Amino acid sequence: MVNLKGSAKPLRASVTTLGCRLNQAESQIIKEKLEVAGYAMVPFGEDADLGIINTCTVTREADAKCRKMIRQFVRRNPQAFTAVIGCYSQMGAKAIASIPGVDLIIGNQDKLSVVDYARLGKNEKPVIVRDRIDRKDFSIQFVGDLPFDKRANLKIQDGCDFLCSFCIIPFARGRARVRQWENTLDEARAAVAKGVRELVLTGVNIGTYLHEGHDIVDLVDALNDIPGLLRVRISSIEPTTVPWALIDRMGDREHVLLPYLHLPLQSGCDKVLQAMRRRYTTGEYADFVQRAVKQVPDLCVGTDILVGFNGETEADFEETCRFFNDLRFAYTHVFPYSEREGTLSVKRANDVVPIEERNRRCLQLRRYSSQKRYDFMQRYLGQEMNVLLEDPRDDRFPGYTANYIRVLTENPQSSDIRNQLVRVRLDRISADFVEGPIVSFVGG
Ligand code: SF4
Numbered sequence: 221m222v223n224l225k226g227s228a229k230p231l232r233a234s235v236t237t238l239g240c241r242l243n244q245a246e247s248q249i250i251k252e253k254l255e256v257a258g259y260a261m262v263p264f265g266e267d268a269d270l271g272i273i274n275t276c277t278v279t280r281e282a283d284a285k286c287r288k289m290i291r292q293f294v295r296r297n298p299q300a301f302t303a304v305i306g307c308y309s310q311m312g313a314k315a316i317a318s319i320p321g322v323d324l325i326i327g328n329q330d331k332l333s334v335v336d337y338a339r340l341g342k343n344e345k346p347v348i349v350r351d352r353i354d355r356k357d358f359s360i361q362f363v364g365d366l367p368f369d370k371r372a373n374l375k376i377q378d379g380c381d382f383l384c385s386f387c388i389i390p391f392a393r394g395r396a397r398v399r400q401w402e403n404t405l406d407e408a409r410a411a412v413a414k415g416v417r418e419l420v421l422t423g424v425n426i427g428t429y430l431h432e433g434h435d436i437v438d439l440v441d442a443l444n445d446i447p448g449l450l451r452v453r454i455s456s457i458e459p460t461t462v463p464w465a466l467i468d469r470m471g472d473r474e475h476v477l478l479p480y481l482h483l484p485l486q487s488g489c490d491k492v493l494q495a496m497r498r499r500y501t502t503g504e505y506a507d508f509v510q511r512a513v514k515q516v517p518d519l520c521v522g523t524d525i526l527v528g529f530n531g532e533t534e535a536d537f538e539e540t541c542r543f544f545n546d547l548r549f550a551y552t553h554v555f556p557y558s559e560r561e562g563t564l565s566v567k568r569a570n571d572v573v574p575i576e577e578r579n580r581r582c583l584q585l586r587r588y589s590s591q592k593r594y595d596f597m598q599r600y601l602g603q604e605m606n607v608l609l610e611d612p613r614d615d616r617f618p619g620y621t622a623n624y625i626r627v628l629t630e631n632p633q634s635s636d637i638r639n640q641l642v643r644v645r646l647d648r649i650s651a652d653f654v655e656g657p658i659v660s661f662v663g664g
Contacts, residue, residue, distance in 0.1 A: 231269040233259035233338075236293075238286055239276025241422040241455045243306060245373035246332060247274045249360060253335045264293070270301045270338050274331070275308035277392055279558035283308055287319060294321030301338055305331040307392035310350060311562075317346045328378075328393050329353045332360065353379070353394030357431060359403035371608070371620075372416045373455070376404050376439065377423030382458070384486070385497045385568075386529060388560035393424055401431045401439075408443055417639055418451035418608055419443065426454065427461025437465045444469075444476045450641055451608065451622065456482040456524075459508065460499045471516040478622045479516050483509070484524040485552075488543025489536040492529055497564070502543055513548050520550045520596070520623035525585060528557040528578025531571040537581050545588055550596035550624070552589045556582045597625055597654050600646050606662055607644045609637055618653070628653040637661075 233254045237247040250272060251261060262268050271293040275286040286308045294302055303324040304316050310327035317325060323343040326334055327350035337349065360375065379394040380387075408419055421439075423429070429436040436454075443452050454466075454477070462483070469477040483505075487493050490501050513519050525544065527537060544552060556578035559566050600621075607619040607627045617637065618628050629644050631637050640661060647656035 230258055230260040232262045232267065233270040233272070234262050234264045234266065234268040234293075235272045235274065236264040236289055237274040238282060238289065239274075239278060239307065241373050241420065242375060242378070242424065243274050243276060245375040245422050246306075247272075248373065249332055249375075250274070250334060253332075257335055264289075265296065268293075268297050268300050270303070271297060272303045272305060272334055275304060275306040277308040277311045277388055277560070279555065279560075281558065283312060283315070287315070290316065290319050290322060294319070299342070301342065303334050303338060305334050307389075310353075310392045311388065313348050313350055317348065322346045325349070327351065327353070355379075355395050355397055357398050357400055359400045360407065371418040371420055371453075371610070372411045373422045374404070374408055374411070374419045375399060375423060376421050377426045377429050380425040381428075382425060382499065383497065383564070385495065385564035386526065386557060386560070388563055389424055391562050396425055396428055398423075398429050398431045401434050404431075404439070405442055405446075408449070409446055412446050412448045415639060417449065417641065418453060419449065420453045420455050422455045425458055425461065427457040427463075435463070437463050437469070440466070440469055440475075440477045449476055451478050452476045453478045453480050453624075454482070456484060458499075459483050459485070459505055462508070467512050467515055470512075470519060478624075479519045480522075480622070480624050481512065481519060482522045482524075485544075486524060486526045487529065487532070487536075488525070488540035489532070492532050492536050492540070495531055495565075496526070496529060506543070506547055509547055518623045520625075521548060522550055522624070523552045524555065525552050526555050526557055527581040527585060528573040528575075530557070530565055530569055530573065532557075532573055537584075541585060541588060544585065545592075549589075549592050551593045552585065554582050554585045554589065593652070594649065597646075597649050600625060600654070601649070602646065604643050604645045604659055606641055609640050609642060611638055626653050628655050629658050632658055 235247050235251050237243050273289050276282040290304055301323050302321055304322055305326040309325045313325050316322055323346060324337055325346050325348045329351045330349050377398045379396045380390045381396045383390055427436060440452055469475045470479045486496055486498055488502055509521055605621040607621055609617045609619040616628050616630055627644055642658045643660040643662055645656045645659050646654045
């Protein structure tokens with residue numbers, strides 16, 4: 221580890237993150253450790269002495285994007301120490317090691333210790349640290365006193381035991397394990413103490429959270445008791461792991477848990493769900509969502525859909541489109557199926573759907589999703605809703621409503637209103653935003 225304390229010119233470090241919210245949460249922790257170690261953080265793409273690329277391997281395209289970012293950094297900073305960490309390092313260390321200029325490759329077990337491995341100057345050849353991923357529950361040494369984002373990701377869980385046939389994550393991130401209860405709450409309290417008003421709970425399969433008898437409902441209730449915390453959002457949760465008590469909390473306006481449910485569906489066709497080894501039928505999924513939106517009228521239900529999976533016929537795809545359009549979704553993220561070495565679906569690959577057809581189905585479903593998102597925003601035109609304001613862009617303040625509508629508003633006064641909870645009247649839709657004036661200040 222480089223001791224920079226008191227060195228004349230601090231070394232510059234840049235961190236770039238690909239992939240999911242969990243990766244973003246981990247990169248934030250690494251950035252904080254770098255700053256404590258005395259590095260000056262610079263945006264990726266600027267000159268740096270240390271570059272960290274936090275990778276994703278969920279699709280072939282993700283791997284290619286990681287390689288591109290690595291080459292880009294090395295080209296810009298040939299003398300810098302280049303560290304590649306995370307999921308692609310866990311699954312594709314050999315491919316990464318073949319890229320000239322890489323000094324260090326760290327898998328998911330030790331990625332948060334990358335700062336300890338960093339040093340001045342280049343390695344002859346890449347050092348690879350890819351230990352077996354622990355199954356033990358974990359705690360995270362967080363720093364806690366550095367600049368903050370208004371909405372902070374809080375990592376509460378990692379890994380997955382569900383083994384869906386298309387998914388590489390259990391291999392890249394290991395078996396399911398949770399963050400220790402007290403350590404999780406300590407970071408939450410520290411985040412609120414420095415001004416965070418919304419926490420986004422993140423992990424791989426967070427609905428399976430259970431530590432010393434405390435489950436996800438206990439966790440959101442404990443967060444509800446932290447003075448100054450206004451909002452808690454669950455990033456994504458598996459359909460078969462949502463206790464109804466969570467829906468009760470989402471419907472309770474006095475509770476910090478927001479009416480937002482990102483519930484990965486993957487397919488709207490039972491034949492395909494079975495081949496994916498998903499744990500529910502379309503009927504069970506639809507029944508759950510219909511009951512949830514009945515109980516929580518403002519609930520935002522979002523999802524993920526994978527198209528072009530082995531054996532998915534045109535008729536199966538149409539069934540998925542009908543299912544998506546019929547249910548009260550606000551949007552879907554759409555992914556073309558991507559073969560991942562080591563997954564069951566690759567071992568049993570048959571009836572492979574051509575790539576062009578996968579991409580055509582993706583575009584089709586993304587069009588339906590844009591319409592759904594528009595319809596969802598339109599439902600709230602003319603209404604006043606609470607919005608947590610983020611950093612301004614061109615003198616205008618973006619932020620989210622509780623049910624994940626992206627809002628853009630103006631500052632009616634000269635004081636700094638970032639991180640304030642304000643009431644906005646939703647007047648008009650423009651692109652992905654709803655615009656409108658602030659009608660009152662709720663508090664920060
Ligand atoms: S639940 Fe399935 S899709 Fe999600 S991470 Fe686990 S194996 Fe992958």
